[in-house]
Amino acid sequence: MADYFEIVSGPSHFTRDAKGGDYPLIGASKYNNGIVGYMETYDFDEGYYTLSKNGNCGFIYRQEQKFNRTADVIIIRKIKPLNDDLLNFISLQLNMMFSWVNKITTEKYKTIEIYIYK
Numbered sequence: 001m002a003d004y005f006e007i008v009s010g011p012s013h014f015t016r017d018a019k020g021g022d023y024p025l026i027g028a029s030k031y032n033n034g035i036v037g038y039m040e041t042y043d044f045d046e047g048y049y050t051l052s053k054n055g056n057c058g059f060i061y062r063q064e065q066k067f068n069r070t071a072d073v074i075i076i077r078k079i080k081p082l083n084d085d086l087l088n089f090i091s092l093q094l095n096m097m098f099s100w101v102n103k104i105t106t107e108k109y110k111t112i113e114i115y116i117y118k
Contacts, residue, residue: 001090001112005051005076011043012071026063028052028072033061042066049076051094053104058094060087074109090114 018025018037027036034050044067052059054072069075082090093114098104104112 001114002110004078004080004082004090005049006079007106007109008044008048008075008077010069010075013039013068015070023066023068024063025068025070026050026061026073027070028055028057028059030056030059033063034059034073036070039068041068043068044075047077049078050074051076051104051109053098053109055100056095057098057100057102057104058091058096060091060094074104074106086116089116 013025015025015027015036018039021038021040023039023042024035025037025039026034029036034052046063046065048063050061050063050069050073052072053074094104
C-alpha cells in the first residue's frame with residue numbers, strides 16, 4: 001500500500017459534530033462514499049482518498065469535494081498511477097483482510113502488501 005499511497009495527517013471530528021452544512025463528514029460507512037453527515041467547514045480539499053479503518057474496514061473512496069473525516073478513516077493520497085479497477089481490487093483485498101475486530105491501524109497500513117500482477 002505504501003508504494004501507491006501516502007498517509008495525509010489532519011484533524012478528525014465526531015459524528016455528533018455533523019450538524020448540517022455543505023461539506024461532507026466521511027466515516028467508516030460502506031455506503032454513500034463514506035458520508036455520515038455534513039458540516040459548515042472543511043479540513044481537506046477534494047482529490048484525496050479515504051480508507052475506512054473501523055467497522056466496514058477497507059473501503060477506499062475518492063473524495064470529489066472538500067470534506068472532513070471522523071477518526072474511523074485514514075486520509076491517503078495517490079503517489080503512483082492506479083486505475084479504478086486496481087483501486088477496487090485493493091479495496092476488496094483490504095475488506096477481506098480486516099474487520100471490526102481486526103482494524104486497520106496506521107502501523108498496519110504501513111506494512112500491508114497486496115500483490116498486483118502486470
